[in-house]
C-alpha cells in the first residue's frame with residue numbers, strides 16, 4: 001500500500017514499542033531509538049503497518065517515561081532528534097508508519113512549566129497551569145480532599161510554601177490545568193512539531209482526564225475518590241463533556257496535514273462513551289480495552305467484540321483490538337492461570353504477581369495454546385489490531401523480578417496499601433539471540449547473568465558509539481527467555497513468531513485488501529452444532545479477496561468441532577480432522 005494512503009490506520013496492525021526495552025544499540029542496558037531503527041527489518045518481516053512508540057522523551061522515569069520533561073526532544077540516553085529522523089526515514093522506507101505517545105494530562109515535575117510554577121509561588125499565572133490548592137486543617141497541613149492517586153496514596157502533594165498540587169498518578173506527574181491557554185498552546189506546538197517531523201499519528205495518554213471541574217462544589221465536599229470510567233457531568237475528573245472540545249481543536253491541526261493525522265485515545269470509559277473520542281471530528285480512534293480485560297471465556301470475548309463493533313459503527317470509525325500492552329500482565333500468562341471470575345479485571349493474575357508467581361503453577365503450554373488461538377480470533381476482525389512487543393515471541397509475564405529491581409511506581413506506592421506488584425513483568429528487555437545457548441533443563445526462575453549477554457538485547461548497531469562495557473539490561477531477564485529469542489523462533493516453522501508472520505500476511509492479502517469491513521457471526525446453524533455448544537465457540541465470516549469468504553473459528557469448549565467444507569488456511573494447532581479445545585482455524589470458502 002502506498003505510504004500516503006488516507007485513513008490507513010482504520011485497518012492497521014500497529015506494533016507497540018516500549019523503547020527502553022525493545023533493543024539497545026549503544027550497550028548501556030537501556031533500549032534506544034537506534035535500537036528501534038535496527039529492528040525495522042525484523043518488524044517489516046513481521047508484517048505490521050505501523051509502530052507506536054511509548055514515550056522516548058527526556059524523563060526521570062518516575063513512571064516509565066510517562067513523566068515527560070520536554071515533549072519536543074529525545075531523552076539523551078535514548079538518542080537524539082537526528083536518530084529519530086533516521087528512524088522515521090527507515091520506517092517509511094519499509095511502508096511502516098510511526099505513531100508517538102502524547103502525555104497531555106500531566107507533565108514531569110521537572111518540566112519547565114512546573115519548575116516555573118514552584119518558583120513563581122501561590123496566585124501566579126505560572127501556578128495556574130497546574131491544579132494547586134490550599135490545604136485543610138489549622139495550618140493547611142491536610143490535603144485539600146481525600147482523593148487517591150491511581151498509583152495509591154493521596155492524589156495531593158504539598159510544596160514548600162504550603163500549597164498542594166493534584167497528581168492523579170505519581171507525585172512526580174503533576175496534573176495540568178487545561179483551562180490555561182499556555183497549556184493548550186504547549187500541546188498544539190508539540191503536535192505540529194512531531195507532525196512536521198513526519199509522524200503519522202498519536203496515542204493520547206489518559207485522554208479522558210484532561211478536562212476537570214473542581215469548582216462545582218467546595219473541594220472537601222468532593223471527598224469521595226472519583227472512579228475512572230464514564231462520567232456524568234458530576235464527575236469532576238474523568239470523562240467530562242468539555243474534554244471533547246480539546247480534541248475537536250486537535251482535529252483542526254491534524255487536518256492541516258496531508259494525509260490528515262489521526263490519534264488513538266487511551267480512554268478507560270464505557271463503550272457507549274468511547275465513540276465520542278473516536279469520532280471523525282475528534283481523534284479518529286479509541287482503544288477498546290474490553291478485549292484485553294476478557295478472561296478466557298467465549299462469552300466475555302463475544303461481548304467485547306460486539307461492543308467494539310457497535311462503538312465503531314456509532315463513531316464512524318473502526319474498532320481496535322488489544323490483547324496486551326505495557327500496562328497489563330502478558331496474555332500468555334493470563335490464559336495459563338486458573339480462570340476465575342472477579343469484579344476487577346486481572347484480579348487473579350495481579351494477586352498471583354504480588355506473590356511473585358509462587359501461589360499457582362502457570363500452565364505455560366495452555367497459555368501458549370490459548371494465545372495462539374486468540375491471535376486467529378483477533379486478527380480477522382475488522383478494525384485495527386495493536387500488538388505489544390514480545391507477544392509475537394510468546395513471552396510470559398516475568399513474575400519473580402526481585403522487588404528491589406522494580407521500576408514501576410505502582411509497586412513502590414501501593415506495596416503496603418492496595419498492593420500491586422506493578423507492570424515491570426511485561427516490560428523486561430526483549431530476547432533477540434539465543435540459538436547458541438542451551439535451553440534450561442528445568443524452569444527454576446533464575447535470571448540471566450553475564451553469560452546470557454542480555455540475549456542480544458544490547459546489540460551493536462552499525463556506526464553507534466558503544467559504552468565501554470555493556471551494562472546489564474535495566475530489568476533482569478529470566479533464563480527461560482532462551483526459548484523465546486527471535487533467532488530461535490525464526491528457525492522453528494511452527495513457532496509463535498512464524499504464526500504471527502503468516503497470520504499478518506494472510507490478513508493483508510485476503511482481508512485488508514478488500515476494504516470491506518463487514519462481519520457476519522456464525523452460530524449453531526452455520527456450524528451444524530447445538531445451540532449449547534455454540535455458546536463455547538466464537539466464529540465469524542469476513543468477505544475476502546477474490547469474492548471468497550474467510551471464516552475464523554475458535555473453540556473454547558471441550559467438544560470437538562467438525563470443520564465446514566472449505567480450505568484450511570491456517571490453524572493455531574495441528575488439526576486432526578476436527579477443531580479441538582482452545583484452538584482456532586481460518587478457513588477460505590467459496
Ligand code: NOJ
Pocket residue numbers: 063064066103169205206266326327
Ligand atoms: C497510561 C499509561 O499507559 C501508563 O503506563 C501510565 O502509567 C499512565 N497512563 C500515566 O501516564
